[in-house]
Amino acid sequence: MLDSHDPRQNHLLAALPEAEAEHVFPHLELVPMPLGHVLYESGVQMRHAYFPTTSIVSLLYVMEDGASAEIAIVGNEGMVGVSLFMGGDTTPSRAVVQSAGHAYRLRGQWVKDEFCRAGPMQHLLLRYTQALLTQMAQTAVCNRHHTLDQQFCRWLLLSLDRLPGNELVMTQELIANMLGVRREGVTEAAGSVQKAGLISYHRGHINVLDRAGLEARACECYAVVKKEFDRLLPYRPAPGRTTDETGAAASLSAVHSAPLPLRKGEKA
């Protein structure tokens, strides 16, 4: 496992043009993200925005009776703390580290100031926020219509997309909390998916054996969210470069106001 860290492991940060990156990166602080760590609590002013690199954060809502449900999932493709620049400062949800790793963070005030400069960073963050909107919307739809089995696959894929490698360290109990279902339900779904040969599950370690199979088993929600993220934030990793100074080959072309491709809609 590499010990080297680079802000560009986060897709949003990697998407900044060189000039902007030089402006932003010095303010980044690398922080460890231990499992279960709460980045912010419902209704509490948040101090930092987090850009995960090797960690995953869940945004979840905890009800009065203690039951919970995941609202969105944030990994190396995004950031935690959009309400900082959206103007609300807080949200009614909680952000919890769901998979340990690292993240870069920025002071809240700095994010606000940077956002107000109305540069590439602003466009980027807004686009990301819209992608987040889509993810939340699809979560609502999925919760309404799809079986636990499908949701389990969707969740697995979403998590996998936000981490390097194809192993997840995750107990069934945790997954159940995220999905807002019983632990036994996850046991059953996981067992069934394992029996189908798509994953191997061993005491908190999930290995994905057949990604295509998972995608086929998941509901359409996964594809919709992924497609929308790709459309809004077309990440293109810099070939052959990681931490050097040569520039911004990794970029979101769209940030520079290129017109977006229109997806054709379903017919009315």
Place this chain on the structure above:
Amino acid sequence: MLDSHDPRQNHLLAALPEAEAEHVFPHLELVPMPLGHVLYESGVQMRHAYFPTTSIVSLLYVMEDGASAEIAIVGNEGMVGVSLFMGGDTTPSRAVVQSAGHAYRLRGQWVKDEFCRAGPMQHLLLRYTQALLTQMAQTAVCNRHHTLDQQFCRWLLLSLDRLPGNELVMTQELIANMLGVRREGVTEAAGSVQKAGLISYHRGHINVLDRAGLEARACECYAVVKKEFDRLLPYRPAPGRTTDETGAAASLSAVHSAPLPLRKGEKA
């Protein structure tokens, strides 16, 4: 039924400071919103942003198999078409008029330009978008954990809050489509709520008799969303005035007090 219309019937528009309003209002176009009218389709470029005054619009996702689920509901407190200024131009959802009435609309390009001016309008729209995020998140939670009966009450209250008066014109079939459940399920829930004396339901006309009772019967989701909207967009109707021309006493104080520095431009 009044024939007089005023942009300030929409809370967002009413919240604009006078100078801004003078700039924006001339570009508004009053349009009728017939029941079932589709404002935009999934994945299709939207041409206008809509600010409902006496109508309600549902954002809903329609699945491949035709099943649907409401993602959010927009009435006189908000606008339809946030993706215009968020940068995506389209969303994977559909916007349908759920309760007939009127709305003001702005050309899409005009909204973008106005947003980029980084004035009060921008702050307002961002705050509204965050409120929308909360609504979607809570919809997801509600879909996961709460009974149809609770969701029915929540939905009724959300709709009621977004319309003048306390009557809803809405068939059970339509409600079922919004909630993503069977029509019979709505029949049962509505019957039960009516038996409790909270509403009177008569062939598509719902009259709310006991609002407090409804709130008690609804799940916490309604309160959470309402609270968050009030916090982010504290609407204060002008005392003693409604649709006349005398001015802008209705305002969102928060818009004026935004402490954020508004520099623009700087380096590419």
Place this chain on the structure above:
DNA sequence: GTGTGCATGTACGTTGCCGCACATAAGAAA
């Protein structure tokens, strides 16, 4: 080794909603 804790698997009755098939009832149209 042996114990202890945590992760996972299994079973069973219950519930909330679904899918389907009708039965009414209230307007609108003839």
Place this chain on the structure above:
DNA sequence: TTTCTTATGTGCGGCAACGTACATGCACAC
């Protein structure tokens, strides 16, 4: 009036997930 359409009410079998209780099994500490 009668007929037709739309809106609502009802009944029943089925199923996915729930709540509960308990059993197994791995891993690490001692």
